[in-house]
Amino acid sequence: MPRASTEQGVRVDVLRNEADGRPALYEATFRSLHAEVKGLPAVWLYDERGSRMYEQITRLPEYYLTRREDEILRARSAEIAKRTQARTLVELGAGTAKNTRLLLDALDTAGTLERFVPLDVSEQTLRASAQAIAAAYPRVFVHAIVGDFERDLDALPPPGRRLIAFLGGTIGNLYPGQRGRFLTTLATVLARDDAFLVGIDLVKDVARLEAAYNDSQGVTEVFVRNALTALNRELGATFDQRRFVYEARWDPEHEWMDIALRTRQAHTVSIRAFELDVAFEECEPLRVEISSKFRREQFELEAAQAGLRVESWWTDRAGDFAGALVLRDASTGS
Ligand code: AVI
Numbered sequence: 001m002p003r004a005s006t007e008q009g010v011r012v013d014v015l016r017n018e019a020d021g022r023p024a025l026y027e028a029t030f031r032s033l034h035a036e037v038k039g040l041p042a043v044w045l046y047d048e049r050g051s052r053m054y055e056q057i058t059r060l061p062e063y064y065l066t067r068r069e070d071e072i073l074r075a076r077s078a079e080i081a082k083r084t085q086a087r088t089l090v091e092l093g094a095g096t097a098k099n100t101r102l103l104l105d106a107l108d109t110a111g112t113l114e115r116f117v118p119l120d121v122s123e124q125t126l127r128a129s130a131q132a133i134a135a136a137y138p139r140v141f142v143h144a145i146v147g148d149f150e151r152d153l154d155a156l157p158p159p160g161r162r163l164i165a166f167l168g169g170t171i172g173n174l175y176p177g178q179r180g181r182f183l184t185t186l187a188t189v190l191a192r193d194d195a196f197l198v199g200i201d202l203v204k205d206v207a208r209l210e211a212a213y214n215d216s217q218g219v220t221e222v223f224v225r226n227a228l229t230a231l232n233r234e235l236g237a238t239f240d241q242r243r244f245v246y247e248a249r250w251d252p253e254h255e256w257m258d259i260a261l262r263t264r265q266a267h268t269v270s271i272r273a274f275e276l277d278v279a280f281e282e283c284e285p286l287r288v289e290i291s292s293k294f295r296r297e298q299f300e301l302e303a304a305q306a307g308l309r310v311e312s313w314w315t316d317r318a319g320d321f322a323g324a325l326v327l328r329d330a331s332t333g334s
Contacts, residue, residue: 010130014123015147015155021121026273029235033271033278039287042173043121044227051125053223060219062211065169068321069099069199076314076323077106083312083325084195085110086163090117090156092149099167101136103197107163108137117157119145150182159191169201169321172256172292183306187328196308196326203293204320206250213248213257213291221246224259227288236272243267247285256292260285299324
């Protein structure tokens with residue numbers, strides 16, 4: 001049952017709390033552990049500690065993504081504000097809404113912005129960032145939604161000059177099938193005068209890609225290993241960190257970073273909550289996350305297949321990262 005509360009100019013709708021999401025997450029975890037390449041849903045990375053570590057990653061010298069997106073948004077936010085005339089700014093997977101401030105500033109300056117709608121699964125992070133945004137932008141009503149961007153797009157405020165932002169390159173963490181479903185759903189909720197702004201990491205030199213996920217301080221490794229700690233805590237699993245080696249490598253066939261923990265030797269891990277024993281062979285990977293990198297033509301094609309049209313494509317000066325402004329394809333539907 002959705003829960004709503006309003007305090008200090010911030011409305012918070014809780015569509016699903018963490019406990020509601022647990023059965024689906026456990027089921028997905030069970031399934032992933034039985035897949036041909038064993039894996040874990042990436043959600044396990046983002047408990048409170050993991051979210052803090054991700055913030056740290058965004059500041060690492062090797063991790064260029066956040067800085068490149070920042071460069072694009074600094075250069076283009078005013079233009080985006082002018083083109084979209086957005087009254088509502090929605091941010092999917094908002095987290096701490098850091099890069100969003102550039103959009104908020106531009107839309108606030110343009111004088112069109114009335115409402116900011118951050119959507120995230122973590123109620124705690126969302127409440128904190130919603131309060132901070134409400135204090136910094138007193139003219140803007142903050143309507144936060146605790147939900148899942150893959151399932152709750154229909155719960156966004158009504159269509160009409162909404163700019164829906166999906167930043168950070170997070171679209172690359174969706175598997176191709178998931179991404180296709182997400183874009184197709186988006187096309188159905190997008191009205192003619194709504195727009196979608198997505199941050200996309202691009203295919204580049206393999207050494208730079210691998211360095212971004214194998215940083216010299218080892219922060220990314222700790223971040224990824226935290227998923228095992230979370231499973232041990234929540235599911236009563238017996239993952240032993242010493243039996244796994246961290247491995248993040250470029251997969252040229254799928255054009256994604258394959259981020260995994262590989263076993264040092266054959267062994268069995270028990271998962272009490274599932275009454276399950278998982279047997280690992282020697283050198284077997286447990287995939288924790290993928291991070292797809294894109295080419296413009298391929299993204300445009302995927303968007304078109306979903307009923308969307310890439311209206312603008314901006315990159316940073318080095319051509320590392322792109323921001324795409326996407327509209328509903330006027331030739332499909334009303
Ligand atoms: C959140 N997402 C865009 C990050 C990425 O680069 O795929 C997650 C991450 N995983 C390891 N480092 C960063």
